[in-house]
Every structure is written in C-alpha cells, then in structure tokens.
Amino acid sequence: MYVAVKGGERAIENAHRLLAHERRGDRDVPEVTLAQISEQLALGVDRVMTEGSLYDRELAALAIKQARGDMIEAIFLVRAFRATLPRFGATEPVNTGEMQVRRRISSTFKDVPGGQILGPTFDYTHRLLDPQLAEGFVPEQPETAEASQAATPRVTDILGRDGLIEPSPQADSDAPVGDLTREPLGFPADRDLRLQNLARGDEGFLLALGYSTQRGYGRNHPFAGEIRFGEVEVELFAEDVGFAVPLGSIELTECQMVNQFKGSTTEAPCFTRGYGLAFGQSERKTMSMALVDRALRAGELGEEVGAPAQDEEFVMSHSDNVQSTGFVEHLKLPHYVDFQSELGLLRKLRQEFAEANQAVELQEAAE
Amino acid sequence: MNSTGSNNKQAQRKAAMTVLAHSAAVDIAGRLAAITLPSHENLREPENGLVMMRGRIGGDGAPFNLGEATVSRAAVRLATGEVGFGYTLGRDAEKAQMIALCDAMVQSAELSGEVEAKVIAPLRVAMNAERARKAAETAATRVDFYTMVRGEG
Numbered sequence: 001m002y003v004a005v006k007g008g009e010r011a012i013e014n015a016h017r018l019l020a021h022e023r024r025g026d027r028d029v030p031e032v033t034l035a036q037i038s039e040q041l042a043l044g045v046d047r048v049m050t051e052g053s054l055y056d057r058e059l060a061a062l063a064i065k066q067a068r069g070d071m072i073e074a075i076f077l078v079r080a081f082r083a084t085l086p087r088f089g090a091t092e093p094v095n096t097g098e099m100q101v102r103r104r105i106s107s108t109f110k111d112v113p114g115g116q117i118l119g120p121t122f123d124y125t126h127r128l129l130d131p132q133l134a135e136g137f138v139p140e141q142p143e144t145a146e147a148s149q150a151a152t153p154r155v156t157d158i159l160g161r162d163g164l165i166e167p168s169p170q171a172d173s174d175a176p177v178g179d180l181t182r183e184p185l186g187f188p189a190d191r192d193l194r195l196q197n198l199a200r201g202d203e204g205f206l207l208a209l210g211y212s213t214q215r216g217y218g219r220n221h222p223f224a225g226e227i228r229f230g231e232v233e234v235e236l237f238a239e240d241v242g243f244a245v246p247l248g249s250i251e252l253t254e255c256q257m258v259n260q261f262k263g264s265t266t267e268a269p270c271f272t273r274g275y276g277l278a279f280g281q282s283e284r285k286t287m288s289m290a291l292v293d294r295a296l297r298a299g300e301l302g303e304e305v306g307a308p309a310q311d312e313e314f315v316m317s318h319s320d321n322v323q324s325t326g327f328v329e330h331l332k333l334p335h336y337v338d339f340q341s342e343l344g345l346l347r348k349l350r351q352e353f354a355e356a357n358q359a360v361e362l363q364e365a366a367e
Numbered sequence: 368m369n370s371t372g373s374n375n376k377q378a379q380r381k382a383a384m385t386v387l388a389h390s391a392a393v394d395i396a397g398r399l400a401a402i403t404l405p406s407h408e409n410l411r412e413p414e415n416g417l418v419m420m421r422g423r424i425g426g427d428g429a430p431f432n433l434g435e436a437t438v439s440r441a442a443v444r445l446a447t448g449e450v451g452f453g454y455t456l457g458r459d460a461e462k463a464q465m466i467a468l469c470d471a472m473v474q475s476a477e478l479s480g481e482v483e484a485k486v487i488a489p490l491r492v493a494m495n496a497e498r499a500r501k502a503a504e505t506a507a508t509r510v511d512f513y514t515m516v517r518g519e520g
Contacts, residue, residue, distance in 0.1 A: 050434065148509070
C-alpha cells in the first residue's frame with residue numbers, strides 16, 4: 001500500500017521542466033519532426049499503434065517523441081489518449097484476402113498462387129551496420145516490374161479447399177464480439193477475446209512465449225503457412241448514412257501458422273492453425289501471436305496443457321505492457337508507512353533473536 | 368426512385384467516398400476550389416472519434432476486435448435539401464466536412480456531373496496511379512524460382 005504524501009510539488013514541477021529540457025537534448029541539434037518519426041522510424045510507429053491499440057500514425061509518432069523513444073511509455077500515452085474520444089462504432093471485419101499486398105511469403109509452398117513477394121524486408125540482409133546510412137545517404141529509386149493481375153489467395157484457403165486444414169470458427173452474425181476494453185477479463189476466455197488481448201500484447205512477451213513453444217514448452221509443430229503485409233480497405237456501417245461507408249485503408253500484417261494435426265475416429269486428420277494480425281508491418285509480432293494463439297488452443301484440441309504459453313490466465317493476465325509496467329513501476333511510489341511497519345516488525349524480530357541468543361550464551365556460561 | 372436506381376446511386380456515393388477517403392485533404396481542397404460550392408449548412412458539426420477495427424479469426428472466421436482507429440465525421444445539408452455524410456480515418460475534421468459536401472453534391476441532379484468530373488475523377492486518377500506505383504514496386508520483388516540441375520551453379 002502506498003499513501004499520498006504532500007510537499008514535493010516544487011520538486012515535481014522542476015523535475016518535469018528538466019525532463020522537457022533533456023527530451024529536447026542538445027539544442028544545437030535540429031529537433032526531430034513527427035513526419036520524420038513516422039516516415040523514418042516507421043516500424044516503431046507501427047509497434048506503438050499495435051500495442052497502444054490505436055491506428056493513428058501521427059499520434060503514435062507524437063507519443064514516441066514525447067516518450068523520448070521509450071516504446072512502452074509511448075504505448076501508455078496512446079492508450080490514455082483513447083479515453084478522450086467517443087467511439088462511433090465498430091468497423092465491418094476487414095478482408096485480408098483482398099489486401100493490396102506489399103509483401104507475401106509462404107514457407108510451405110514454393111509455388112504458391114500469386115507468388116512469393118518479398119516486399120520491403122530485412123530478410124536476407126547481412127545485418128552489418130552500414131556506415132553510409134550515418135548521413136546524407138540517398139537510396140536508389142525502387143525497381144519496378146509489371147504487376148500481376150493474378151489473385152493472391154490465402155494459403156489457408158488453398159489448403160482448406162481439400163479439407164487438409166481445419167476451417168476457421170464461424171459465428172452467428174448477431175453474436176456479440178467480446179471486447180476487453182469494455183468488460184473486465186474473465187476466464188475461460190473465448191478466442192475472440194484472446195486474439196484481442198494478444199493483438200495489443202507486448203511483442204517481447206509474446207516473442208518469448210512463442211519461442212518457448214518451439215523449445216518444447218507446449219510444442220505445436222508450426223510452419224509459417226503465410227505472412228502478408230499490405231493495405232486493406234476499412235468500412236463502417238453508419239446508421240445515419242444507411243450503408244457501410246468507406247473510411248480509407250490501413251496497413252496490416254497477417255500471419256497464418258499451419259500446425260500439426262488433429263483428428264478423431266469420426267474426423268479425418270487435418271492441419272490446425274494459429275492466427276496473428278497487427279497494425280502496420282509487424283511481422284515478428286504476428287508470428288509470435290500466431291504461435292501463442294495456437295498454444296492457447298491446446299485444451300480445445302485435446303492436447304496436454306502444462307506449459308506457460310498454453311495457460312490462458314497466465315498469458316492474458318501478463319501480456320499487457322501498460323498493465324505490467326503500471327504494477328511494476330508503482331513500486332517507485334511512496335510506501336513509507338508500509339515500510340515503517342515492516343521496519344518496526346524487523347526490529348522486534350531482531351531484538352527477540354538477540355535476547356534468545358543472550359539467554360543461550362548465559363546458560364552456556366553457567367554450565 | 369426505384370430500388371435499382373437507389374442502388375446505383377448508393378454505389379456511386381460509395382465509390383466517390385472511397386476516392387475521397389483515400390485522398391489527402393489538401394488535394395480535395397484544391398479540387399473543390401475549382402468549382403462553385405452550393406450553399407449549405409452543417410447538419411453535424413465535424414467531430415473526431417474512434418472506431419473499433421475488426422478482423423476475422425483465421426482471416427475468414429468469426430470477427431474479433433483488433434484495436435481502434437481515429438475517425439472524423441461530418442454531415443451537411445444543401446439549400447436544395449440533399450444531405451451528405453463524410454467519414455474518414457484520422458483526425459482531420461475538415462476533410463470529413465469536405466467529403467460530406469461532396470457526398471451531398473453527388474446526390475444532387477444538377478451538381479453530380481460537375482463534382483464527378485472536376486473533383487472525384489481527377490482524385491481517382493491520382494489514387495489509382497499511387498496504387499499502380501506501389502504494385503509495380505512490389506512486383507519487382509516477386510521471386511522467380513528455378514531449380515538448379517546438379518553440378519550447375
């Protein structure tokens with residue numbers, strides 16, 4: 001328990017003033033603009049949008065600037081901003097099958113219909129620091145080629161045609177969609193809530209959990225069936241307009257993990273799946289999310305449940321870095337009264353210990 | 368209006384809204400400057416808000432809440448009675464206002480030809496050019512596999 005303490009107002013005010021000064025850094029160095037952050041630190045912006053759970057590049061860039069590059073602090077700022085605006089409704093579910101693809105790869109089929117499209121990727125780079133980038137580097141214009149008109153169907157749709165993979169769970173169109181920003185989290189949680197939780201969950205936490213499944217803590221034999229990144233159209237059914245209104249497009253990354261089989265005496269064996277979806281180009285995040293989504297389905301698929309990544313209460317209660325940081329960092333707040341009582345108790349225990357020892361020593365001396 | 372006619376009108380409004388939502392506010396303003404704007408009033412003051420974005424489990428299954436996005440909206444009524452709505456991602460309320468005005472004009476028998484020709488059509492050309500540019504850049508990164516014969520390479 002912590003208690004409110006008065007008396008630090010001036011120190012706090014001056015500390016914030018010093019923070020603003022340090023945030024600006026050396027004033028002889030030009031100030032970084034939001035456009036520079038949004039354009040040149042784009043993947044950082046994507047992460048803040050995804051875990052801040054708010055798609056707005058400019059706000060995410062502002063949050064990164066205000067937080068001095070501390071991503072979790074930036075995510076916290078974006079979450080807090082959300083609370084200042086009314087919600088107009090929920091969009092129609094986006095159709096990732098109709099994505100204008102900028103990147104699309106499959107590790108399961110070399111000749112996937114629509115092709116393997118690398119797009120802008122760190123893959124196959126040598127991970128050597130590039131001194132050219134230090135200043136004034138002007139990259140070449142990108143190469144172009146004739147765009148194919150061929151469709152790029154989801155790999156899972158292709159496998160699904162032959163029944164080789166389980167179908168996605170369907171829902172009644174009238175069934176409510178779980179929303180953990182509106183109702184407190186309860187367990188067991190349905191998959192819609194789990195995916196919402198994972199989508200805004202900390203990338204590092206999900207990465208570690210996903211990795212743990214690969215190392216044997218809830219192994220589920222994954223293949224990256226498909227990863228795609230690009231733009232999807234967003235529509236909102238607006239009551240006043242009377243039809244689904246186009247809002248523009250957003251960038252999304254989707255990962256379809258294809259995992260080992262399920263089957264029974266009545267059902268032919270088929271691949272199972274894990275799913276990841278996130279704002280922007282967030283490949284590591286969606287891959288980790290898909291691994292953990294699949295791991296959390298262990299019970300439903302009749303697998304032995306025991307590993308951390310398979311424990312939904314453990315995963316969902318600790319995935320949110322704003323909650324986590326809130327509880328960890330609250331330890332910095334004054335706990336003076338709590339601590340005084342612990343100190344009092346400790347002194348008493350030490351006194352009892354000393355008295356007991358003294359008694360023993362006296363007894364030994366007497367004998 | 369019969370139902371086919373109203374469906375056509377709705378499809379036309381939606382197509383215009385798509386183009387406008389994809390266009391930068393400054394570009395819409397530039398195009399609108401080229402036409403005489405009809406007299407109108409605000410039916411809903413431009414405002415900012417949020418929408419919850421939904422995805423589908425597995426890409427094609429039951430919906431789930433992915434995260435929110437900022438959105439702006441506005442509604443206007445022309446002096447001649449047409450009511451237009453503007454919705455767009457982001458916090459640019461003026462852009463929503465311009466979309467609402469265009470939507471009202473698209474519904475007006477007298478104005479729809481002009482707004483289509485002078486505002487929507489040129490913005491659509493720009494939108495499609497941008498899409499084509501991205502598609503061409505992306506296409507250059509498509510992998511052309513070939514199988515090496517033993518001893519080659």
